Amino acid sequence: MEYKNCMVLCGPELEPFYCSRFKVDGDTIGAIDRIEKANTVKGDGLVIIPGLYNSHTHMGDSCMLDGTTGLTLEEGFFRPDGYKYQELAKLTPEQQVPHIVAQLQNMVRSGTVGHLDFREEGVKGAEILKAASEQVGLDSIILSQWMTSPFDSATLMENKAELTDEYKQELDAMLAAGDGFSESTMNDMTDPAWAYVKKRTQELGKLRAIHCLENWGYRNLSLEMACRGDLIRAIEIYDPNIIVHMTVANEEEQKLLVASGITGVFNPRANANLGLPLPPIKGLIEAGANMLLGTDNAMLNNSNMLAELDFTYKVAKSQYGDAVNPPPQEILKLATSNIRKVFPDRYGYLDKGVPANFVVLDFSTSRLQHTHHLLASVTTRLGPEDVLATVLRGKAIYESKNFN
Numbered sequence: 449m450e451y452k453n454c455m456v457l458c459g460p461e462l463e464p465f466y467c468s469r470f471k472v473d474g475d476t477i478g479a480i481d482r483i484e485k486a487n488t489v490k491g492d493g494l495v496i497i498p499g500l501y502n503s504h505t506h507m508g509d510s511c512m513l514d515g516t517t518g519l520t521l522e523e524g525f526f527r528p529d530g531y532k533y534q535e536l537a538k539l540t541p542e543q544q545v546p547h548i549v550a551q552l553q554n555m556v557r558s559g560t561v562g563h564l565d566f567r568e569e570g571v572k573g574a575e576i577l578k579a580a581s582e583q584v585g586l587d588s589i590i591l592s593q594w595m596t597s598p599f600d601s602a603t604l605m606e607n608k609a610e611l612t613d614e615y616k617q618e619l620d621a622m623l624a625a626g627d628g629f630s631e632s633t634m635n636d637m638t639d640p641a642w643a644y645v646k647k648r649t650q651e652l653g654k655l656r657a658i659h660c661l662e663n664w665g666y667r668n669l670s671l672e673m674a675c676r677g678d679l680i681r682a683i684e685i686y687d688p689n690i691i692v693h694m695t696v697a698n699e700e701e702q703k704l705l706v707a708s709g710i711t712g713v714f715n716p717r718a719n720a721n722l723g724l725p726l727p728p729i730k731g732l733i734e735a736g737a738n739m740l741l742g743t744d745n746a747m748l749n750n751s752n753m754l755a756e757l758d759f760t761y762k763v764a765k766s767q768y769g770d771a772v773n774p775p776p777q778e779i780l781k782l783a784t785s786n787i788r789k790v791f792p793d794r795y796g797y798l799d800k801g802v803p804a805n806f807v808v809l810d811f812s813t814s815r816l817q818h819t820h821h822l823l824a825s826v827t828t829r830l831g832p833e834d835v836l837a838t839v840l841r842g843k844a845i846y847e848s849k850n851f852n
């Protein structure tokens with residue numbers, strides 16, 4: 449696989465270079481022959497960018513698009529009575545897989561090579577997603593949650609109970625079926641249960657993730673049950689690799705995330721669609737947090753990361769309140785090179801010798817070829833129609849009919 453006279457966003461800083469050649473050897477980038485730095489389109493109109501990572505999805509609800517319209521976060525998404533869980537329980541794996549495949553295809557058509565899925569339905573859920581992902585060929589990182597809640601609400605409020613042996617066995621089975629553990633909120637388990645999950649995932653070398661501060665209820669209920677907010681509780685007793693949302697994080701909580709060194713994930717379109725505030729993109733980026741970007745539930749939001757990048761850039765510009773900041777590559781990094789801090793073998797950038805995970809874009813069209821700022825156009829103007837190929841480890845997982 450080889451491309452000539454193309455633009456390539458090079459290295460972790462995503463610097464645009466005009467290159468005489470971009471060459472793939474097997475699953476690795478064999479050569480990027482740079483000619484000169486340029487932020488316009490030189491050559492034949494091919495632009496090669498790192499493959500995008502969508503760092504927060506729930507693809508399991510692909511079969512109920514927009515079903516939560518008109519419902520609150522609690523009514524739509526919380527266990528045990530939320531719409532999502534009620535509807536998921538009605539479906540067989542055979543019914544779920546084709547819907548998930550269709551939405552994963554939407555992801556690869558829009559330049560996404562991998563995603564972190566916060567999968568419901570325990571081991572069964574992980575296996576359903578794996579079956580769908582194998583059909584599409586993208587990199588699905590699966591973080592599982594319990595099939596049913598381990599504790600009732602009275603036990604949660606006492607905050608003392610341990611996980612039963614049955615749940616400890618389910619945890620081991622989930623960690624064997626997927627890549628790690630996630631839960632909806634810190635308020636879904638007791639402190640001793642979180643401590644056990646932390647210990648067990650560390651023993652088995654698996655990932656830990658959690659949603660924090662998606663709305664004020666997360667913090668308030670945590671204060672009631674554990675005398676601490678959900679973010680500080682997550683950092684102290686669970687030490688996750690990834691904390692999703694931070695939507696209503698105040699300044700003190702933003703500093704806590706930065707001091708912890710834990711990677712966060714913004715989901716601005718999903719937050720907006722639930723009528724929640726927009727996340728503090730400026731605050732967390734300026735404070736130095738390592739942040740990623742996700743589209744959240746398939747039923748709540750289109751899983752197209754190109755659209756998420758456009759929205760996020762504009763929200764960030766508005767929050768910074770000036771014409772300069774942030775530069776577009778800072779937003780593009782949320783879907784590319786920032787991933788490496790959590791997954792050292794997934795580089796999220798392009799360089800000789802790194803995995804060949806990239807997207808080939810068509811900037812030869814009259815709509816795009818005259819851009820005066822390639823990085824801004826890549827971040828804000830693309831749709832699936834501009835993607836010629838999405839390549840994971842040297843293999844095309846999507847190719848446009850227009851690509852030859």
Ligand SMILES: [Zn+2]
Nearest residue numbers: 504506566659
């Ligand atoms: Zn989630």
